[in-house]
Structure formats: structure tokens, C-alpha cells
Amino acid sequence: MTDWVVELIDAGGYWGILLLMALENIFPPIPSELIMGIGGIRVGQGRMEMAPLLFAGTVGTVIGNYFWYWIGWKLGKERLRPLVRRFGRILTIEWKEVEMLNRLFHRHGEKIVFFFRFMPAFRTIVSLPAGLFHMGHGRFLVWTAIGALIWNIILAGSGMLLGSHFQKIDDYLGPAATATMGLVAIVYLWRLIRWRPN
Secondary structure, three states: OHHHHHHHHHHHHHHHHHHHHHHHHHOOOOOHHHHHHHHHHHHHOOOOOHHHHHHHHHHHHHHHHHHHHHHHHHHOOOOHHHHHHHHHHHHOOOHHHHHHHHHHHHHHHHHHHHHHOOOOOHHHHOHHHHHHOOOOHHHHHHHHHHHHHHHHHHHHHHHHHHHHHHHHHHHHHHHHHHHHHHHHHHHHHHHHHHOOOO
């Protein structure tokens, strides 16, 4: 995967970064760490500038997240009701929990969207419930952009400072992402086994 990401960045420049970051948030297997890290390396080599790199990466992130937000918005909370009734056991969720999540997003949507930007796997998934529960478009876009910008600064800055050694970070980030997904699977299985409708 690394080779074609590098080729697209070198061929497309900032547009390549924007496209890859949008795709990364629609198809999460493409890692943002790799994209922005390579962008940071190119800044260190004098082949890119940091400000437009961060702008392109952040715009791409927001576009990718808005895709899932828009799907959630179009689906809407009420269309979930028959799905929850029919697949409640498989989803391990009841309607009262949907209502609780709805209230949570209305009260703390900005914090949820912002902090989930720094969590592997969840940073894209959070856009779907934000849309489902009709979090305001402006609020969603602003807090997604702020969280994405901070995350992109960290990644691009690391790439610029570490240079070719940046890819060693994947030795830590890869297992961390895998561990997170494993934890999610364990929690799901635990809920599935213990799930009892009220």
C-alpha cells in the first residue's frame, strides 16, 4: 500500500493528499498516519509546504467524514426503529439506548466528534451517528475540522521531524489499531452473550 500512496502524493501533490485523506475516511484501511506522515517527510525535504499540506489534509478529512454524516442524516433516527426492532439482538441495542445516544449527541456532540478524531477506527465511525441524530451541519463540520487539523499537525510534524524513520511509527500504530478493533470485538461479543431485552 505504501508505494502507491507515495506515488499518488508525488504525482498529485496537495490534491493527491486531499484525495487520499477523503478516501481514508470513506474506506478506513487507508491509514491517515501514512498519508500525512509522507506529506511531512516531503515538507522536510523541501518538496511541500506545511500550511497547504495541512489545509489539503484537513479538507480531505472533512469531506470523507461528511460522506458518512450525510448518509446518517438521510437515514435519520426514526428509520432506525424498525431495524432495532428486527435486529436488536444482533446489534445488541434497544430503542431506549438509541434515545440515550440521541440525547448525548444533542448535549455533547461537539466533544464526541472532536475527541473521537484521535481514536483509531472510531474517528470515521462517529460521523454516522452524528448524522443519524441530526447534529447541526455547522457544528459537525467545525469540530471535525478542528480535530482533524490537530491530528494532521501531529502526523505531518512527526513525518517532518523523523524523516525516513517515520515509517517505524507504524510498528506502534498498527498494533494499537489492531488492539482497539480487538477490544471492540470483545465488547460486542460480551454484549451479544449477555444481551437481554427489557
